[in-house]
Amino acid sequence: MRATRFFISTLKEAPADAEIISHKLMMRAGMIKRLGSGIYNYMPMGLRIIRKVENIIREEMNRAGAIEMLMPVVQPAELWQETGRWDKMGPELMRVKDRHGRDFIIQPTSEEAITDVVRSEIRSYRQLPVNFYHIQTKFRDERRPRFGLMRGREFTMKDAYSFDRDTDGLKKSYQIMYDAYTSIFQRFGLQFRAVAADNGAIGGSGSHEFHVIAETGEDALVYCPTSDYAANMEAAEALALSDSRAAASAAMTKTATPGKEKCEDVAALLNLPLTATVKSIVLAVDADEGKEKQIWLLLLRGDHELNEVKVSKVAGLANFRFASESEIVEYFGCKPGYLGPVGTVKPVNLVADRTVANMADFVCGANEEGYHLTGVNWGRDLPEPVVADLRNVVAGDPSPDGKGVLAIQRGIEVGHVFQLGTRYSEDMKATFLDENGKPQLLQMGCYGIGVTRILGAAIEQNYDDKGIIWPTAIAPFEVVICPMGMDRSEAVRTETENLYQALLAAGVDVILDDRGERPGAMFADWELIGVPHRVVVGDRGLKEGKLEYVARRGGEAVHVPVAEMAAFIQARLAE
Amino acid sequence: MRATRFFISTLKEAPADAEIISHKLMMRAGMIKRLGSGIYNYMPMGLRIIRKVENIIREEMNRAGAIEMLMPVVQPAELWQETGRWDKMGPELMRVKDRHGRDFIIQPTSEEAITDVVRSEIRSYRQLPVNFYHIQTKFRDERRPRFGLMRGREFTMKDAYSFDRDTDGLKKSYQIMYDAYTSIFQRFGLQFRAVAADNGAIGGSGSHEFHVIAETGEDALVYCPTSDYAANMEAAEALALSDSRAAASAAMTKTATPGKEKCEDVAALLNLPLTATVKSIVLAVDADEGKEKQIWLLLLRGDHELNEVKVSKVAGLANFRFASESEIVEYFGCKPGYLGPVGTVKPVNLVADRTVANMADFVCGANEEGYHLTGVNWGRDLPEPVVADLRNVVAGDPSPDGKGVLAIQRGIEVGHVFQLGTRYSEDMKATFLDENGKPQLLQMGCYGIGVTRILGAAIEQNYDDKGIIWPTAIAPFEVVICPMGMDRSEAVRTETENLYQALLAAGVDVILDDRGERPGAMFADWELIGVPHRVVVGDRGLKEGKLEYVARRGGEAVHVPVAEMAAFIQARLAE
CATH class of the missing domain: 3.30.930.10 (Bira Bifunctional Protein; Domain 2)
Structure with missing residues (x-):
């Protein structure tokens, strides 16, 4: 072209x-x-x-x-x-x-x-x-x-x-x-990375997403660098972070935590690690077909985040919504920020995340404004909970296949099977x-x-401050030929045309920039457009019998004898 | 494939x-x-x-x-x-x-x-x-x-x-x-045929239609076999069918034509050729911007047809419609079937087709039910008319370029410039x-x-009673290979595969029918689908070292030595 x-x-x-x-x-x-x-x-x-x-x-x-x-x-x-x-x-x-x-x-x-x-x-x-x-x-x-x-x-x-x-x-x-x-x-x-995806109502393991890896991606991809495990955040299984529960070692104690509504603040006040705290999330399932409305309390470790897709798979929670503040006050007798599983005003369904279920001596809200409980223990202060995977994994979590720890990267979903x-x-x-x-x-x-x-x-995956850097297979052109001073130099015109014809004959998708632009504007255009291979034909190089080749991605200029350039390009394209 | x-x-x-x-x-x-x-x-x-x-x-x-x-x-x-x-x-x-x-x-x-x-x-x-x-x-x-x-x-x-x-x-x-x-x-x-088309409001000669020729086509294409002239029916110019008007030779006479409302019937009754009659078409242009409603009378020779696109180009008629029966009675004092230009009740604008303008001693309605006038002449019984090209051409009309006579064929419009x-x-x-x-x-x-x-x-252009006959360039496949008894014969399998691979290697768009259908059903399918070239591989032919070739269009079977078939096919495709 x-x-x-x-x-x-x-x-x-x-x-x-x-x-x-x-x-x-x-x-x-x-x-x-x-x-x-x-x-x-x-x-x-x-x-x-x-x-x-x-x-x-x-x-x-x-x-x-x-x-x-x-x-x-x-x-x-x-x-x-x-x-x-x-x-x-x-x-x-x-x-x-x-x-x-x-x-x-x-x-x-x-x-x-x-x-x-x-x-x-x-x-x-x-x-x-x-x-x-x-x-x-x-x-x-x-x-x-x-x-x-x-x-x-x-x-x-x-x-x-x-x-x-x-x-x-x-x-x-x-x-x-x-x-x-x-x-x-x-x-x-x-x-790219293929990750297991949530299968919605269908169930089974029959869904994968294909993501292009990019820091700007909207989706978090979970994978294990030492195994084949990969899933999107919705589907990635979170194991319990300890295999068993330690014995209770402290008495349950009501502690004043005025104005401390977040686990981070409570932990700081009490000089405890955030991982000793438990956060309470209150959900509602509306009345349906003779069943009354139900209020659910979900417990996560203070540093963990709720995974709503997982929540929707817990039996009874398929149609959950977050509870309103008035519902919370009605069932817990307390406003959000100080909620916990001990001593609710009305009975609620309780589900603990796998990691929470193995915690001992933990901190949670006291269902009284300005107070938390410390030293809370399952089996002693609370009945044994229903346990489920409720949270997003984080980097460093054990891989569900037992073959390492999880890492997280960002991706852009471009395919789905x-x-x-x-x-x-x-x-x-x-x-x-x-x-x-x-x-x-x-x-x-x-x-x-x-x-x-x-x-x-x-x-999103391939750019720099000059513009796009296309992979050769999907670049608008594989090669651009930039002649310098085509209007002035017969030699430049001749060698430009020779190279152009040689590349065309070899089936290379080449564009010859015959617009007559200044070199600076011409190079800036092709760097912006992102054509991966560039050849410059100029009098200076031709004096030494050479053409200049530059790869769009971080390439230094390479000076190649005129007669060898077509073969040189083809070799680069075959890489 | x-x-x-x-x-x-x-x-x-x-x-x-x-x-x-x-x-x-x-x-x-x-x-x-x-x-x-x-x-x-x-x-x-x-x-x-x-x-x-x-x-x-x-x-x-x-x-x-x-x-x-x-x-x-x-x-x-x-x-x-x-x-x-x-x-x-x-x-x-x-x-x-x-x-x-x-x-x-x-x-x-x-x-x-x-x-x-x-x-x-x-x-x-x-x-x-x-x-x-x-x-x-x-x-x-x-x-x-x-x-x-x-x-x-x-x-x-x-x-x-x-x-x-x-x-x-x-x-x-x-x-x-x-x-x-x-x-x-x-x-x-x-x-195909490219024909000049009407340019609508734009004017000029800047529009052509490309038609595929087919007897079933919706459009009539006008062309001159002895010159380059070609136009669609809307745009084809109709010249006057005589260069000059004969002198009047008969007196204008009112003649009883009871029940004869069509030119054909009037001509038969009066024992005159249809070409001696004139038909009247009444149009209306509604009031607009201070202009009052106008009624127009268009005159065509009895055997000719109105061309509405041409009518819309007559000055004043851009927005014409056909007049209602009550309007006709109001202006002509007579119902349709006996209308004419002589003696209307109210004034109308009169336009004569070019051919009508050169007629003498013609027959037209008398504006009285059951009567026509014979021997009507311009300049004597009527003022000289406004003249325009109002009609569709017919086969045998002189070509507007003066280089022969017009022919008409049917086409299907598939392109327009x-x-x-x-x-x-x-x-x-x-x-x-x-x-x-x-x-x-x-x-x-x-x-x-x-x-x-x-x-x-x-x-529509290429079919027979068996099915479609594609031109090779747009056929779904260029060649079909039909093996006979592939399941029984090792020789058939081998030679089928050899030919298939040879044609693929030569870049031929070939389909190998490996479905195992009976020959009759297989041939019927490919004749219906319309693949232009067929090779049959069968034991009977192979005994003599030959394969059978049949062209979809009227081809007799040709028996070609096995080793020559790939080259034979390529030669046919290159034709």
């Missing part, structure tokens, strides 16, 4: 609404352009990257035996009514009426559409397993679109859907997709006939990659 | 709602599957064709210097309000509100979006000309979606938009696109600075190809 036949548009400053680095750099590099809130034009420079991402995904999906098709953007509401999602999904589902007043949605995902296809196309077990995918425009009406392509409203996803005859088949199809995703992210050239089971096939009556001619529900898996989100995530 | 790794789903019968052959065959061949009214899943077999069409378009657009980008599907209403199309467009424009109640549209076309991009990106004449295109999903809420991909609601189009500094530049950009379209349709391997001028840049204030630093309006052109419509049109 010659730059004068392409469209390059860079900005010195990012627009004010760009808050994060990837959004700023994509705007400055002319890769996207805002059309409306959360809706972007993909400019020529950005579209090239999207196409490279799509092609890698497509090649690996095809290799894994998935079959590409294309489902519509606008889909009839009836299908979404069959699965109940028409009612369950909130305003993020973009709804539209046609001229006859019939309801449609602009698809945010296509489980319903593919299940509609499959329920009429798949008749026999002989047609299974099968996996269909498409790469399509999606829309999610975010309340507050922001961060450019990271949380836009219109975006592109690859979504795949596998169908199997049984759960063993589903697990195989799932593993094939897990492996394909691993290949895809490896080919992108991004640092999920064993859906019969969630959709049941509602939509998607069955096949087994060997005995009996109809059976299809076992379904779904597998998504946020195509446009990959761009944002890749930049 | 091996068939067992792909998804093939054929039907013996088309669904009842498929009315036309392309819709029937695409459904039967498993290329599309209905999700909702006018909304289709593109199944794997169909998507392959779409991708081939897109790639040919993309290559030729890039070669022509156009730059690919991607504009959003969902676009803010504000842009469409700027150009007035938010109000002007009817219910075919799909409108949607987001969660905040803001208005958006699902794009049917992107003039507004690209002009919004360009008005901020293009600052100087140095950046011109520029041409952006995208290949994107569109939506048009057709009142009555039908004919499969021919008149669907969701569809894919390539649309390109050129921007120039002046009309000379626009004409050059337009010609480049015209030439690119010619290359594209040639590469598709379809018979259009000189828009400043229609959008004016409303949206899209300017650039010229050499003198003065802002000037951008001159714009737009260029569309209906990607998914191409599939329907190609089939």
Whole structure:
């Protein structure tokens, strides 16, 4: 590509609404352009990257035996009514009426559409397993679109859907997709991590998220550096921090702690470690089907944080909410800050985190304003508690697989694989006939990659103060040739053209910057855009028969004989 | 591709709602599957064709210097309000509100979006000309979606938009696109014709339609076989059928024609040729801005048809409608069937078609029920008329370029190139600075190809009683290998695999039918799907060292030595 036949548009400053680095750099590099809130034009420079991402995904999906098709953007509401999602999904589902007043949605995902296809196309077990995918425009009406392509409203996803005859088949199809995703992210050239994810109502271990590692990531990824264990924060299991409980050694004593409502303050006042304190969290479950309202008290060690997903899995807490201050006063006879499990006014359901259950001589609120209890012990001052994993893990916690301690890093979710089971096939009556001619529900898996989100995530991982540093596989161009003084020097023109043609002939994705910009502006543009390999053709170098090569990532200039540069570049690209 | 790794789903019968052959065959061949009214899943077999069409378009657009980008599907209403199309467009424009109640549209076309991009990106004449295109999903809420991909609601189009500094530049950009379209349709391997189209309010000669020739086409294409002249019916100029008017030779006479309301019946009754009769068409233009309502009488020769687009270009008739029967009675004192220009009750504006203006001694209604006038002559019985081209041409009419006579064929519109001028840049204030630093309006052109419509049109042109006959360039596969008794014969398996690998290595897009179907079912499937080249591998042929080749289009079986088949196929593909 010659730059004068392409469209390059860079900005010195990012627009004010760009808050994060990837959004700023994509705007400055002319890769996207805002059309409306959360809706972007993909400019020529950005579209090239999207196409490279799509092609890698497509090649690996095809290799894994998935079959590409294309489902519509606008889909009839009836299908979404069959699965109940028409009612369950909130305003993020973009709804539209046609001229006859019939309801449609602009698809945010296509489980319903593919299940509609499959329920009429798949008749026999002989047609299974099968996996269909498409790469399509999606829309999610975010309340507050922001961060450019990271949380836009219109975006592109690859979504795949596998169908199997049984759960063993589903697990195989799932593993094939897990492996394909691993290949895809490896080919992108991004640092990534697959983590076990919470499976929601489905249960089982059938869900993983793929994250691009980035300090700016929204998600905390938990992993064990000395084993394969990895999970997202919601799903990472927290073990008890001691194996057994010490014997009680102190009497339970009411202690004045005026104005000390936080564990940190109480510990400081009492000159105790924070790990000797227990915090109380009060939840409510509203009355439902004859059951009265229940108030629950959850206990965590003072330095730990509640994990709401884990809480929702405790029997009876699926529909919990945080209790109101008036409910707390009604049940505990005390305002928040001094709550504890000993001597509540009305009975509450008590659940202790695993670590709390093994504590002795601990400190908690006294259910009286301005007072805490010290020397509290299970079995003596309190009955033995119901125990559950209620907390977020922290770095240094033991790994659930017993093979080391946990570490935490930040990530950006860009892929998700999920064993859906019969969630959709049941509602939509998607069955096949087994060997005995009996109809059976299809076992379904779904597998998504946020195509446009990959761009944002890749930049969050790979940038410096000059701009973006693309991995070669998804760079808008692999190589840029920057001629110096092309208008003045016949030699520069000749060697530039020779190298350009040699690289084109070798199948290299090269752009020749023939715009006639000054060297400073030209280099700044390509460093901002992030093309990973640059060759400078100038008279000074040519006098010594050499061209200059610089890698975008921390590269020193390398001077390479003119005749060897094409081979040199190809060798770098093959690395 | 091996068939067992792909998804093939054929039907013996088309669904009842498929009315036309392309819709029937695409459904039967498993290329599309209905999700909702006018909304289709593109199944794997169909998507392959779409991708081939897109790639040919993309290559030729890039070669022509156009730059690919991607504009959003969902676009803010504000842009469409700027150009007035938010109000002007009817219910075919799909409108949607987001969660905040803001208005958006699902794009049917992107003039507004690209002009919004360009008005901020293009600052100087140095950046011109520029041409952006995208290949994107569109939506048009057709009142009555039908004919499969021919008149669907969701569809894919390539649309390109050129921007120039002046009309000379626009004409050059337009010609480049015209030439690119010619290359594209040639590469598709379809018979097509580019015809001049009516330019609407813009005027000038700056619009052409590209049609795929098909007897089932909705549009009549006018062309001169002995010259380059070609236009659609709306735009084709009708010359007068005689150069001059004969002298009057008969007296004007009122003749009883009871019950004869049509020219055909009057001519038969009077034993005159239909070409001696004149028909009267009454139009009304409603009162507007101080002008009173006007009634117009248009005269056509009895065998000719009115061309409403031409009528709308007659001065004063831009907003015409057909007159009501009560208006006709009010102005002519007579009901329709016996109307004419002589002796109306109230004054009407009279326009004669060019051919009528040169008639003498003609027959027309007498403005009295049951009577016509014969021997009517201009200048004697009537004042000289206003003359205009009001009619559709018919086959055999003289070509407007004077180089022969016109012929008519049917076509399906699949492309349109259009000189828009400043229609959008004016409303949206899209300017650039010229050499003198003065802002000037951008001159714009737009260029569309209906990607998914191409599939329907190609089939309407290329099918037989067995199914579709794809041109090789856009066939889902170029070649199919059909092994006979693969399960029984080691030799068949070996030679099938050898040929498959040889063709793959040569870059041939080949599918190996390894499903194990019976020969009859296998051949029927591939004839229905329309793969242009078929090789059969069977024991009978192998005994003589030969494989059988059959071309989908009218081919006799050719027996080719095993070792030569790969080269034979490549030679056929290169034809």
